[in-house]
Structures are given as C-alpha cells and as structure tokens.
Amino acid sequence: MATPLPNVWHLRRVADTAAKSCLICHKPSSSVLTTPNNKDFFYVCPAHLKDRHFCSPVIDAKEEEAKKRAESMAKEIENVKKEYEEKQKRKKEKQKEKKEKEKDDSKDSSDSKDQSAKPDADKTDKKERDDKIEAIKKAQSTDTSTSDDSPRVFALHKNFYQMRIDRIRNMEAAKRNRQRLQDPSFFPSVPSGGL
Incomplete structure (x- = not known):
C-alpha cells in the first residue's frame, strides 16, 4: 500500500484571530503545517519548528540558487550605481575644466555647440543606467518568492510522522465503518421459513 501522505509539510500562516491550539503544547498558534495536497494539516508553534526532535527543514536547491542570484543582482545594482556616480563626477570635472578654458580662451560658437550636445549625453x-537597474530589479523580483529567511518546507521526524499517518x-476506518452501518445489507437478514 502506498504511503497515504508524503513527509513534506509546508508552513502557512493564518490570522491571529484564527489561531488554534498547537499540536504539541496546546497554546494558541497561527502557524500551520500542511501537506502539499492539503490532505492533512495541524497547528504548531514557531518554537517547535526549530526543535530538531520535532521536524527538520527541507532545503530546496532551487530556492537556495534563487537567493544567491538575488544577492548577486543586488551587488550588480550597487556596482552600476557606483560606476554611474564615478562617470558623473568625471564629467563634472571635465565640464569645469572646459568652462575654465572657455573663460580663458573665449572661443567661437563651435564650443557652445559641444556644450549643447553634452546634456543629451548625460x-x-x-x-x-535606469534601464539596467530596472531590468535587474525585475529579474530579482521574479527570482525571489519570499523575503522571509526562515525555512518554509519541513519533514517531520518519524514518531510525529507516524502519528499523522495513524x-x-x-x-x-471510522468513515468506512459509518458507511457500512448505514448500508442495510451489512446486517444479517431475519431468517425466513417456518419451524
């Protein structure tokens, strides 16, 4: 017989007003562990999720890879910003130098044409820069699904898992018994015939 439910439990949060008693300590809890197919669920305190004798987090390789990509993209955004700021500083210094030279030399209108082209370059x-940053942020938002660093998928230890299966x-079994009791053919029939 196949296992009735896999030992994979997803952590969900409910509103504080919908909190119910924890399976372990019976204190109100708003954290719920559910199976992927929603066949079984139970409330549990967040402190019990950290208990290594109750459950252990399931580390998803894809999720870890997505976090690493998000971190690298954040670094890349910072690098792009720094490069842009450095370029702006260099341009301002060059503009100051040119303005000083212009004051000294007072050249003809060709210099004024160059100045009008510079704001367009800026x-x-x-x-x-903005396009690069937006593209990186879009990719980052699609890669990361959660901002919470706590694990979201758990595997119960064998005793607790066996309790859920039982x-x-x-x-x-109780459901089958109720159905059998409602079925009239389940009971023996009254003997027919004479004595």
Whole structure:
C-alpha cells in the first residue's frame, strides 16, 4: 500500500484571530503545517519548528540558487550605481575644466555647440543606467518568492510522522465503518421459513 501522505509539510500562516491550539503544547498558534495536497494539516508553534526532535527543514536547491542570484543582482545594482556616480563626477570635472578654458580662451560658437550636445549625453547615460537597474530589479523580483529567511518546507521526524499517518488511517476506518452501518445489507437478514 502506498504511503497515504508524503513527509513534506509546508508552513502557512493564518490570522491571529484564527489561531488554534498547537499540536504539541496546546497554546494558541497561527502557524500551520500542511501537506502539499492539503490532505492533512495541524497547528504548531514557531518554537517547535526549530526543535530538531520535532521536524527538520527541507532545503530546496532551487530556492537556495534563487537567493544567491538575488544577492548577486543586488551587488550588480550597487556596482552600476557606483560606476554611474564615478562617470558623473568625471564629467563634472571635465565640464569645469572646459568652462575654465572657455573663460580663458573665449572661443567661437563651435564650443557652445559641444556644450549643447553634452546634456543629451548625460540624459542618455542616465536612461541607460535606469534601464539596467530596472531590468535587474525585475529579474530579482521574479527570482525571489519570499523575503522571509526562515525555512518554509519541513519533514517531520518519524514518531510525529507516524502519528499523522495513524490519525489518517483511523479517520478512514471510522468513515468506512459509518458507511457500512448505514448500508442495510451489512446486517444479517431475519431468517425466513417456518419451524
């Protein structure tokens, strides 16, 4: 017979007003462990989730990889910002030097044409930087699904897992018994015939 439920439990949170007693200590808890197919669930305190004798977190390789990508993208965003700021400082220094040279030399209108082209270059640089940052942020938002660092998937230890399996089997047996009792063919029939 196949296992009635896998030993994979997802942590869900409910509103504080919907909190029910913890399976272990019977204190009100708003944390719920559920199976992926929602066949079974129970309330448990967050402190019990850290107990190594109750359950252990299941580390998802994809999730870990997504976190690493998010961190690298955040670093990349910082690098892009720093590069942009350095470029802006260099441009400002160059503009100051040119203005000083212009004051000294007072050249003809060709210099004024170059100055009018520079603000356009600044705008394109800003636009490129903003586009890069937006693209990185979009990729980062799609990669990371949770901002909470606590694990979201757990595996119960064998005793607690066996308790949940036994509970489900008992519920199914009780359901079958109720159905049998409602079926009139379950009971023996009255003997017919004479004496």
